[in-house]
Amino acid sequence: MMVSSLRDVAALAGVSAMTVSNVINDRATVAPRTRAKVERALAELNYRPNLSARNLAGGRSGVIALGVPEIAIPYFAEIASMVIEEAERRGWTLLIEQTDSRPERESEVLNGIRPRLVDGLILYPSVLSPAEIAERADATPLVLFGGPAADKSTDHVVIDNLAAGRTATEHLISLGRTRIAVIGPLTEPRVDAESPRLGGYRQAITAAGLDWRDELIAHAPAYHRRDGAEAMRRLLTGPELPDAVFCFSDLLAAGAMHAALSSGVRIPEDLAIVGFDDIEEASFLTPTLTSIRPNKRRIAELTVRRLALSIEHGETHKPQLVVADHTLIRRQSTIGQG
Amino acid sequence: MMVSSLRDVAALAGVSAMTVSNVINDRATVAPRTRAKVERALAELNYRPNLSARNLAGGRSGVIALGVPEIAIPYFAEIASMVIEEAERRGWTLLIEQTDSRPERESEVLNGIRPRLVDGLILYPSVLSPAEIAERADATPLVLFGGPAADKSTDHVVIDNLAAGRTATEHLISLGRTRIAVIGPLTEPRVDAESPRLGGYRQAITAAGLDWRDELIAHAPAYHRRDGAEAMRRLLTGPELPDAVFCFSDLLAAGAMHAALSSGVRIPEDLAIVGFDDIEEASFLTPTLTSIRPNKRRIAELTVRRLALSIEHGETHKPQLVVADHTLIRRQSTIGQG
DNA sequence: TTCCTTCATTTTAGCGTTAAAAATCGGCGC
DNA sequence: GCGCCGATTTTTAACGCTAAAATGAAGGAA
Numbered sequence: 001m002m003v004s005s006l007r008d009v010a011a012l013a014g015v016s017a018m019t020v021s022n023v024i025n026d027r028a029t030v031a032p033r034t035r036a037k038v039e040r041a042l043a044e045l046n047y048r049p050n051l052s053a054r055n056l057a058g059g060r061s062g063v064i065a066l067g068v069p070e071i072a073i074p075y076f077a078e079i080a081s082m083v084i085e086e087a088e089r090r091g092w093t094l095l096i097e098q099t100d101s102r103p104e105r106e107s108e109v110l111n112g113i114r115p116r117l118v119d120g121l122i123l124y125p126s127v128l129s130p131a132e133i134a135e136r137a138d139a140t141p142l143v144l145f146g147g148p149a150a151d152k153s154t155d156h157v158v159i160d161n162l163a164a165g166r167t168a169t170e171h172l173i174s175l176g177r178t179r180i181a182v183i184g185p186l187t188e189p190r191v192d193a194e195s196p197r198l199g200g201y202r203q204a205i206t207a208a209g210l211d212w213r214d215e216l217i218a219h220a221p222a223y224h225r226r227d228g229a230e231a232m233r234r235l236l237t238g239p240e241l242p243d244a245v246f247c248f249s250d251l252l253a254a255g256a257m258h259a260a261l262s263s264g265v266r267i268p269e270d271l272a273i274v275g276f277d278d279i280e281e282a283s284f285l286t287p288t289l290t291s292i293r294p295n296k297r298r299i300a301e302l303t304v305r306r307l308a309l310s311i312e313h314g315e316t317h318k319p320q321l322v323v324a325d326h327t328l329i330r331r332q333s334t335i336g337q338g
Numbered sequence: 339m340m341v342s343s344l345r346d347v348a349a350l351a352g353v354s355a356m357t358v359s360n361v362i363n364d365r366a367t368v369a370p371r372t373r374a375k376v377e378r379a380l381a382e383l384n385y386r387p388n389l390s391a392r393n394l395a396g397g398r399s400g401v402i403a404l405g406v407p408e409i410a411i412p413y414f415a416e417i418a419s420m421v422i423e424e425a426e427r428r429g430w431t432l433l434i435e436q437t438d439s440r441p442e443r444e445s446e447v448l449n450g451i452r453p454r455l456v457d458g459l460i461l462y463p464s465v466l467s468p469a470e471i472a473e474r475a476d477a478t479p480l481v482l483f484g485g486p487a488a489d490k491s492t493d494h495v496v497i498d499n500l501a502a503g504r505t506a507t508e509h510l511i512s513l514g515r516t517r518i519a520v521i522g523p524l525t526e527p528r529v530d531a532e533s534p535r536l537g538g539y540r541q542a543i544t545a546a547g548l549d550w551r552d553e554l555i556a557h558a559p560a561y562h563r564r565d566g567a568e569a570m571r572r573l574l575t576g577p578e579l580p581d582a583v584f585c586f587s588d589l590l591a592a593g594a595m596h597a598a599l600s601s602g603v604r605i606p607e608d609l610a611i612v613g614f615d616d617i618e619e620a621s622f623l624t625p626t627l628t629s630i631r632p633n634k635r636r637i638a639e640l641t642v643r644r645l646a647l648s649i650e651h652g653e654t655h656k657p658q659l660v661v662a663d664h665t666l667i668r669r670q671s672t673i674g675q676g
Numbered sequence: 677t678t679c680c681t682t683c684a685t686t687t688t689a690g691c692g693t694t695a696a697a698a699a700t701c702g703g704c705g706c
Numbered sequence: 707g708c709g710c711c712g713a714t715t716t717t718t719a720a721c722g723c724t725a726a727a728a729t730g731a732a733g734g735a736a
Contacts, residue, residue, distance in 0.1 A: 003477075005691095005692055005693090006692065006693065007692080015715075015716090016715065016716050016717080017692085017693080017694095017716090018693095018694080018695095018715075018716060018717080019714090019715060019716075021693070021694065022714095022715085025694085027694095028713095028714080028715090029713065029714065030714075030715085031713085031714065031715090034714080034715085046475070048450065049692085049693075050394070050691085050692050050693070051390075051455045051693095052389075052390040052391075052393040052394040052399065052455060052691085052692080052693090053390075053394050053691070053692030053693040053694090053721090054692075054693050054694075055390040055693085055721090056388070056390040056391050056394055056691090056692080056693070056694095056720095056721045056722065056723085057692075057693040057694040057695080057720080057721055058693085058694060058695070058720090058721065059693070059694065061390060061455070063433065063455070070419060071409070071415050071418050071419050071422065072412070072415045072416045072418070072419040072618070074410070074412065074415070077409050077410045077412070077415040078410045080409050080410075080434070081408060081409050081410040081436065084409065084434065084435075084436050085436075093433055093435070094433065094434055095401065095431055095432065095433045095434070096418070096422065096432055096433070096434050097422075097431070098419065098422050098423075112386065117389040117390060117399070117401070137384070139341075225618065225619075225621075225622045229622070254619070254622050255622055257624070258622045258623070258624050258626075261624040262624065280410070280563065281563075281592070281619060283563075284563045284567070284592050284593055284596045285596070285623075286595070286596050286599040286600065286624065288596075343721095343722055343723085344722065344723065344724095345722080353685075353686090354685065354686050354687080355686090355722090355723080355724095356685075356686060356687080356723095356724080356725095357684085357685060357686075359723070359724060360684095360685085360724095363724085365724095366683095366684080366685085367683065367684065368684075368685085369683090369684060369685090372684080372685080387722085387723080388721085388722050388723070390721085390722080390723090391691090391721070391722035391723040391724090392722080392723055392724075393691090393723090394690095394691050394692065394693085394721090394722080394723070394724095395690080395691055395722075395723040395724040395725080396690090396691060396723090396724065396725070397723070397724060397725095
């Protein structure tokens with residue numbers, strides 16, 4: 001089948017190319033009879049607009065980009081899947097960039113690797129600071145998601161990590177656990193501050209009148225399974241054996257759980273575990289994993305919606321910090337078969 | 339920072355736009371001194387080519403698309419990650435389409451949702467038949483990966499599923515297991531034939547002189563964890579209790595393992611399990627999961643390479659069926675702590 | 677010297693689309 | 707019948723780039 005252009009359609013319908021363009025874009029006032037004629041020709045030739053041409057002529061490309069550290073991390077894969085669906089709903093296609101959490105890659109993505117090709121960019125900022133993000137060269141509409149809030153100059157969709165950390169810890173406290181460990185990146189390199197999830201833990205521990213014990217705080221360089229397993233091994237051979245652990249991601253929890261079970265630790269009897277993200281895997285681990293569930297669908301929806309607004313209103317668009325909700329999902333890793 | 343065009347660079351360097359274009363694309367013979375001048379201007383203005391314009395002018399867009407059923411399925415996420423890396427190596431960016439295994443979506447992707455925007459397409463054909471794929475309207479270079487081989491008219495990267503199925507089953511037989519079950523989609527809807535993984539199982543069972551028992555063959559509608567869990571529950575309540583099970587994907591195995599462990603079945607003592615894909619999760623399940631590991635890196639590499647050839651040589655390019663290797667990775671779910 | 681090559685660079689034209697300006701077409705009021 | 711108006715459609719001119727053709731400059735051979 002031949003690829004047909006506006007001209008071909010115009011010729012077949014006996015009108016000018018511009019009229020066809022007007023019909024397609026539902027613009028100006030096209031007479032009903034003309035519209036019908038054009039639509040027939042459009043269908044007959046199976047016309048598909050050339051996006052490059054449209055983009056070049058000042059229109060939009062219909063492509064948006066999503067930048068994440070690694071698409072193979074389930075949390076990002078799940079988010080990407082939903083962002084694709086939301087984008088599709090608006091007739092957009094998604095282009096994916098992996099940053100590997102490397103500053104230069106993140107910066108490249110931010111400054112438009114595919115200049116002028118994408119209408120907008122959604123980025124999970126994993127290493128660049130708000131300042132570095134603010135001073136980017138590219139003018140492509142941008143929405144961030146995840147991580148601590150940047151400055152006010154950028155749209156940003158987050159969840160309340162502090163509250164989530166508190167909730168997770170309170171849940172463990174409510175089960176009567178007193179030696180509650182933590183596994184995860186303890187600091188937020190982007191803003192050079194304590195991780196808000198750790199902050200929530202601290203608040204809950206303090207509020208419950210429990211002792212803060214440094215030996216229960218296990219730093220993990222990243223959010224992978226192996227980091228969780230290593231941290232758990234350290235905790236298990238440490239001076240103070242925990243009776244619960246709050247992991248900053250489900251992957252960390254999966255690794256930690258594997259290390260614990262391999263050492264003969266019973267979950268949740270000896271050790272209760274709470275994860276974070278509620279990826280699908282959490283429901284199929286044995287025991288199933290209690291986890292903080294960020295509303296991913298909502299995050300995807302809000303992110304795409306903010307981006308749409310930014311793309312459509314350009315200069316007048318006002319960046320905003322949007323907070324999506326989260327819930328604690330109780331499963332066997334804390335409450336057992338109950 | 340301003341966005342500069344070829345003209346701007348040309349003006350600054352005191353040459354024509356075409357010369358700048360030649361320098362950028364490393365084409366024709368540009369005099370060393372001219373090249374140096376242009377390169378200085380290029381750097382000074384931080385020039386980035388406009389891909390839409392380049393694409394429109396008959397060049398390439400530098401974007402390729404990857405179509406998979408669901409990006410949130412770990413196997414596809416891992417493959418996507420590697421395809422992104424391979425693509426990046428060639429200066430390409432990857433656009434991702436989800437087909438949800440729906441024929442109309444798969445067909446849409448095949449026929450170019452983003453007409454003329456992508457230089458090439460990589461597709462995991464999950465529901466469309468080779469015939470339907472062969473008669474597509476779009477002329478964009480295409481490479482398939484996975485599933486049974488289509489006809490000779492399309493580039494296709496596969497692994498030897500029949501041999502892999504045989505290997506998995508032989509491994510279980512070598513452990514002395516005699517009631518070996520199977521969990522997975524039993525037929526290949528695309529070609530309306532038996533699944534080659536099931537074929538391999540059949541060959542191994544027959545060769546070992548074991549009985550074929552229909553009640554050990556558990557069909558799963560798809561490759562998800564829940565399908566594996568359901569199938570396992572059926573097997574456990576069925577007339578014949580298996581002492582081993584070969585699952586057609588690691589997700590199925592994860593679901594099956596969860597269902598089995600939840601029922602008090604010991605793995606591998608009571609039931610040995612082999613999965614397929616060797617996703618990262620397999621190494622962190624408890625017990626760790628024995629699995630067939632397709633060489634994913636190689637699949638990604640071959641796929642992108644075939645696509646590159648097809649894009650570069652167009653008409654003269656000869657489609658090929660390429661087979662990537664696979665290995666059996668032995669872990670605790672079959673051989674225990676050994 | 678003159679003409680032919682070869683190398684280096686520029687000019688021309690067009691990719692398919694859209695924004696903006698210009699043109700055409702029926703009325704309609706006077 | 708003339709001029710004007712709004713509704714509809716067409717023309718024109720880009721958008722930024724590249725392929726192909728044309729030009730120019732520098733050597734060599736005759």
